[in-house]
Amino acid sequence: MNFFEYQNRARRNSGLLVGLFTLAVALLVGLTTLATAAAVSLSRGQAFSLADIEQVLGWQTILGIALTIAAIVALGSLYKLRQLSAGGSAVAESLGGRKLNIAPQNACERRALNVVEEMAIASGTPVPDVYLIEEDAINAFAAGYNPTDAVIGLTRGCIEKLNRDELQGVAAHEFSHILNGDMRLNIRIVGLLNGILVIGLLGFWLVRGIYPSSRGNRGRAVLAGFGATLMIAGYTGTFLGNLIKSALSRQREFLADASAVQFTRDNSGLASALKKIGGSSAGSALSNGKAAEYSHLFFASGMKPSLFTLFATHPPLVDRILRLDPDWNGLYTNSSTGSAALSSLTPTPNPAQRSGNVQSAPFQVTLEAVNNSIANPNQQQVQFGQRLLQTISAGIQQAAHDPFAARALVYLLLLHEDADEQQAQRQLLKKIAHPAVVREMQQLEPQLQPLPNTVRLALLDLCVPALRALVPQQYQIFKRNLIKLLHSDGKIEVWEWALYRVLVHALEDTPDLQRRSRKKGASQDAARFLLAAIAHSGNNQYLPAKRAYEQGLKAMALEVTPLPSKKDINLPRLDKAIAIAGQMKPLEKPTLLKAMVCTLNHNGVVKAEEIELLRAVADSLDCPIPPLLSSNPERASSR
Structure with a gap:
């Protein structure tokens, strides 16, 4: 199952979730109606029968x-969903989490980040916000609605008691939840369960508020009885809801374990982390009162073990370990606090396995990346991230973690390669940017020079958590400056726009919501415009651009139409096209991405800069493509 099939399955699971909870609510209605009819019959001194419900209550009361x-x-x-509208950060902060991205305080925190x-x-995703939960338990979670608002939470026990390989296995497990669309479903479960729980709480408040003064008052007694009925119905609904939550969660944990092994090509780190949970006195259970509410989000069970396993949101540790390590001897590992903290902060990859960004890639290799590599990094790509x-x-790393300096780094990444145009951009920034930001640019530029252009996207992704910390006014000024920078030469280069879209997509909850369209044929028109923009980006002359454009149209089985002129490629139209394309169904998006590869293809080869352009556009469509790698990093072109 590839990324797009996972996304499609996540949509189906969301529909299944709504259907199951609708059934649970229907059972609640039936139970409440039955209990109310019985209470009314008993208050009248009459025998109660199921056949008499309509006569006792009447259809209007039943409907009410x-x-x-x-x-x-x-x-x-x-x-509840409104409370969680901020995404993963709302979950992390409700658990008492502290954000690490900007100011990690010690070696363990820096290693985790x-x-x-x-x-x-x-x-190929923006770096998520990382939160530290002050708990001795070994646990972690991923939360959010999509990769752009995702967070990863790690407990103090997790970052201090696990070594680097174990921590990497846990992080890979949580990234699989981010990439496979599990997080949105998890937050919806929290919201729906809260709605059912409210019924029981309302009944509890009615009983508590009425019962002491209900003697001799038949009406109050009936109301108290109704409250008791709501309590029973609410807790019955919660029982059913927890069953649904558990059933949907357990199998996804096995899938996430398998995905983590596929990412790292190493099952020992993840298996060892699970063994340490079993051998730790603190285990994986959190003391925070909110742990039960978010129990299905955690890496391992966030609740204390219970004999009643019907509500277990995670498979037993033994079963998970045996799937990862069939030869396991059944003994858990003792975790000693502090031992893992002394392990190296950065790994030393095997030189024989080193790889770098490609200078170019064969057409079929790039097409294969769209088919099978999206949201599916391998060990080589993980090692590339380390290196x-x-x-x-x-x-540069310090600047990427600082909200002030990150702006200077982004400005540098968007500077044009042409010397004259770059000089005009620098003069513009001196007028519109904060003077201290301009000085920061001057200090950072010599450190940025040795890095190849092909790491621009990765550097932008590193800056995202720091830029999220900007106050709204600062962000709006920063965004306006970026737009002015793009317009400084009177034309829009597609690669500049793509990097700008990566930032906006990561930093705004619903960028360009007003530009979306449900009009028939809107997605095809958007696809045509994006293909035209990409065709012009790789060809300065009209005829080669026209041929590239038509190749993309044929790949999408669209009628060949005239190529829009390069003058028509402007920022508002590009923004509208990507917003509409983002509405496409999961199984429709790979066709568009493959068409882009066909458009970028030059005699069977796709250039390195064009691969990064493809990755940036795919990121804006929520289809993260890992870096394409070669075996020789020195071949990558320099700035």
Whole structure:
């Protein structure tokens, strides 16, 4: 199953989830109606029979009960989902998490952040915010609606008791949840369960508020009885909801374990992490009161072991370990605090396995990357992420982690290669950017010079967490400056726009929402325009661009139409096209990406800069392509 099939399955699972919870609500309505009819019959001194429900209550009352229950569940769910609208950060902060990306405080925290950054570079996604949960338990979670608002949470026990390989296995497991679309489903489960729980809480409040003064007052007694009915119905609904949550969660944990092994090509790190959980006195259970609510998000069970395993959101540790290590002797590993902290902060990859960005790639290799590599990094790409962080100077890394300096780094990455146009951009920045940011650019530029152009996308992804920390006013000024920078030469270069879109897509919840369209044929028109823009980006003359454009149209089985002129390729139209293309169904997106590869193809070869352009556009479509690698890093072109 590839990335697009996973995404399609996630959509189906969301529909299944809604269907199951609708069934649970229907059972709640039936139970509440039954209990209410019985209470009314008993209050009248009459015998109760199921056949008498309509006579006892009347259809209007039955309908009123159904609408009341449905409204309570809907309002409770919407309220919770509104609380979680910020995405993964809302979950992490409710668990008491502290963000590490900007200011890690010790070696363990820096190593944890380093491991997550490597995995993000390897998978081609923006670096997620990393939160530290102050718990001795060994656990982790990924939360959010999509890769752009995802966070990874790590407990104190996780970063201090696990060595680097074990921590990498845990991080790979959580990245699989990010890439496979599990997170959105997990947050929806939290919201729907909260709606059902509200029914029981409402009944509890009714009983608690009415019962002490209910003596001698038949009406109050009936109301208290109704409250008790709601309590029973609510807790019954919660029982059913937890069953649904457990059933949907357990199998996905096995899949995430398998994906993590596929990422790292090493099952020992993940298996060892699970063995340490089993051998640790703290285990994986969190003491935070919110742990039960988010239990299905964690790497391992966030709750204390129970004999009643029906509600278990995770498979037993033994089963997970045996799938990873069939020869396991059944003994868990003791984890000693501090021992892992002394292990190296950065790995030393095997020189024989080193690889670098490709200078160019054969057409079929690039096409294969669209088919099978999206959201599916391999060990070579993980090692590339490790090595890239080792290559980047300490000054550049520090700038990428600082909200102020990250702006200077982004400006540098968007400077044009043409000397005259670059000079005009520099003069513009002196007028519109903060003087201190301009000075920061001057300090960073010598450190950026040795790095190849093909790492621009990775550097942008590293900057994302720091740029998220900008206050709204700072961000809006920064965004306006970027747009002015793109327009400085009177034309839009597609690669400049693509890098700009990567940032906007990562930093804004719903970028260009107003540009989306449901009009018939809108997605085809958007695809045509994107193919035209890409055709012009690789060809300065009209006829080669026209041939490239027509190749892309044929790959999408679209009618050949005239190629729009290069003057028509402007920022608003590009933004609108990518916003509409982002609405395409998961199984439709690979056709567009393959058509882009056909458009970029030059005599069977796709250039390195064009591969990065493809990756940037794919990122804006939520289809992260890992870096394409060669066996010789020195061949990559320099800035």
